[in-house]
Amino acid sequence: MHSSSALSTSQALARIGAPERFALCAAALCLLLQALPGAPAALEYRAELLVDEPWRALFGHLVHVNWRHAALNAIAWVLIARLFDRELGVARQCVAVVLAAIGISVMLALFHPGIAWYRGASGVLHSLFFAGCATWLRRAVQAPSASRLRETLLPLALFAGGWIKLALEQPLEAELPFSQWLGAPTVPQAHLFGAMWGTVLGAVWIRAGQILKA
Numbered sequence: 001m002h003s004s005s006a007l008s009t010s011q012a013l014a015r016i017g018a019p020e021r022f023a024l025c026a027a028a029l030c031l032l033l034q035a036l037p038g039a040p041a042a043l044e045y046r047a048e049l050l051v052d053e054p055w056r057a058l059f060g061h062l063v064h065v066n067w068r069h070a071a072l073n074a075i076a077w078v079l080i081a082r083l084f085d086r087e088l089g090v091a092r093q094c095v096a097v098v099l100a101a102i103g104i105s106v107m108l109a110l111f112h113p114g115i116a117w118y119r120g121a122s123g124v125l126h127s128l129f130f131a132g133c134a135t136w137l138r139r140a141v142q143a144p145s146a147s148r149l150r151e152t153l154l155p156l157a158l159f160a161g162g163w164i165k166l167a168l169e170q171p172l173e174a175e176l177p178f179s180q181w182l183g184a185p186t187v188p189q190a191h192l193f194g195a196m197w198g199t200v201l202g203a204v205w206i207r208a209g210q211i212l213k214a
Helices: 002-014 018-035 039-043 067-083 090-111 122-141 145-169 188-213
Strands: none
Touching (some): 018 067, 090 188, 122 145, 122 188, 145 188
């Protein structure tokens, strides 16, 4: 009975691709950090501490305001990995998360020095989303002409819809709009910077693929 259950579990895990397994590990890390007493405060982005404690530029994007925040981003990470399993392998997810996290932190410090602190993976998740959209869109454009329009519609809709969402959520007055469900201010500027980094990374990967094929 136990061997049959273990076999079923191993078969289920085998059906999960490497990108999704990595995302599950990343999601588990976010939840683990949330459970460690003092970890969110010790790792969160703090503008005035970046020079003396540079790890905050990266790990501030893996800790969260509360459990609801952490759970939502953990689920989102797995869903993004599932949606873009062909575009976002393990290596690309690692590159996107590290570069976007550091890039978002630097851009927040430079362009929004009034944002004193930040927690959450949503910025790097926007990077993953837009990098996945860009590379998927490029692959769809290269599809046979008979199916090109059909293949292009979904990634194009995701890409355009994502940028419309970002434009609508950018604050016009308050630099940090308050979110009732989160119970804390949100930082949509981090979403915007993450999307910018993701789009650039997607373009770089597309260009690198073209060079390798040449």
